[in-house]
Amino acid sequence: MKMKMNQAAFTRPLILLSLCLLLRAEQRPEQRPEQRPEQRPEQRPEQRPEQRPEDGGGWSLNSDVRLEDDGRCDVDVLDASSLSYQQFLERYAYSRPVVLRALTNNTNFRLLCSKWTLLQEYGGRTVRLSTANTYSYRKVDVSFQEYVDVFLKPQSTEVLGNDTLYFFGDNNMSEWQSLFQNYVSPPYVLPLTSAAYSFGIAGPGTGVPFHWHGPGFSEVIYGRKRWFLSPPDKEPHFHPNHTTLSWLRDIYPSLPEDEAPLDCTIRPGEVLYFPDRWWHATLNLDTSVFISTFLG
Ligand SMILES: *[C@@H]1O[C@H](CO)[C@@H](O)[C@H](O)[C@H]1NC(C)=O
Ligand SMILES: *[C@@H]1O[C@H](CO)[C@@H](O)[C@H](O)[C@H]1NC(C)=O
Ligand SMILES: *[C@@H]1O[C@H](CO)[C@@H](O)[C@H](O)[C@H]1NC(C)=O
Numbered sequence: 001m002k003m004k005m006n007q008a009a010f011t012r013p014l015i016l017l018s019l020c021l022l023l024r025a026e027q028r029p030e031q032r033p034e035q036r037p038e039q040r041p042e043q044r045p046e047q048r049p050e051q052r053p054e055d056g057g058g059w060s061l062n063s064d065v066r067l068e069d070d071g072r073c074d075v076d077v078l079d080a081s082s083l084s085y086q087q088f089l090e091r092y093a094y095s096r097p098v099v100l101r102a103l104t105n106n107t108n109f110r111l112l113c114s115k116w117t118l119l120q121e122y123g124g125r126t127v128r129l130s131t132a133n134t135y136s137y138r139k140v141d142v143s144f145q146e147y148v149d150v151f152l153k154p155q156s157t158e159v160l161g162n163d164t165l166y167f168f169g170d171n172n173m174s175e176w177q178s179l180f181q182n183y184v185s186p187p188y189v190l191p192l193t194s195a196a197y198s199f200g201i202a203g204p205g206t207g208v209p210f211h212w213h214g215p216g217f218s219e220v221i222y223g224r225k226r227w228f229l230s231p232p233d234k235e236p237h238f239h240p241n242h243t244t245l246s247w248l249r250d251i252y253p254s255l256p257e258d259e260a261p262l263d264c265t266i267r268p269g270e271v272l273y274f275p276d277r278w279w280h281a282t283l284n285l286d287t288s289v290f291i292s293t294f295l296g
């Protein structure tokens with residue numbers, strides 16, 4: 001109990017600092033890329049830039065806001081080589097989340113997902129945006145190029161989730177199939193299920209508030225994604241139309257220890273497994289490229 005409080009006291013200033021940075025960035029509209037395109041040659045490069053995995057694929061710019069994760073992870077993190085498929089089934093598949101390192105090698109897929117390559121290949125294809133609330137009501141179709149130019153930006157803390165358009169899944173499989181066929185999906189598929197992909201790209205501070213569905217895996221290709229998870233019988237305290245970012249600011253810091261969800265941030269090279277019907281909320285800490293594999 002004491003340790004938990006110390007951690008909370010330590011992490012709260014970090015969260016507040018992150019929010020201040022985010023707000024400051026949003027109060028300076030002259031820095032928004034779409035308003036100064038002539039100063040941001042990296043937005044539409046003429047020449048293929050050199051590609052290094054650690055540079056975020058060109059998605060995360062140095063000038064971007066980035067949120068801090070709080071450094072802890074309440075979920076088991078294991079090297080995939082130390083957990084056999086049988087052990088995965090016995091210890092995690094039906095009972096609790098786990099983060100597995102090096103379960104997949106998506107070096108090639110990562111190169112295909114750099115900003116330059118994706119815009120070149122898929123700029124004219126359609127993406128279906130969904131509002132970022134628990135029940136994701138409204139859908140809007142735009143070209144991928146328009147999504148990147150107009151919609152891809154940090155989440156504002158003032159805007160409600162049901163008024164935020166977010167690209168996470170709802171992928172038109174015929175238009176995006178040629179990309180997804182290069183994704184190496186997690187080999188630990190549950191018996192009697194098959195896999196369906198959900199691919200997205202979104203700015204820092206975006207995410208989906210608490211919801212649940214069937215089991216699956218989530219991997220970030222670029223950027224970091226913070227996860228909050230609660231077992232099926234422990235519905236978290238949240239408002240379905242508020243963003244994860246506002247939940248993190250308004251509700252998370254005052255939760256009693258026994259009501260706090262598990263908390264873990266995943267990075268490229270890590271895969272998070274979420275069991276059937278576990279509540280979860282996500283928060284992209286950077287401009288992140290991510291893909292989930294739903295098992296159903
Ligand atoms: C991952 O795949 C890349 C490209 O195929 C290869 O060069 C690299 O050695 C692989 N990494 C590991 C750890 O297997
Ligand atoms: C979003 O949700 C809020 C509160 O739940 C509601 O007042 C508002 O009308 C909703 N906005 C839209 C566009 O439906
Ligand atoms: C997917 O894209 C194809 C080709 O552009 C289009 O004909 C089809 O209607 C789209 N499907 C959905 C569900 O939007």
Ligand SMILES: *[C@@H]1O[C@H](CO)[C@@H](O)[C@H](O)[C@H]1NC(C)=O
Nearest residue numbers: 133137138162163239240241
């Ligand atoms: C959430 O937003 C939706 C659509 O924007 C609205 O229909 C619904 O009533 C809102 N829910 C709550 C609990 O405010």
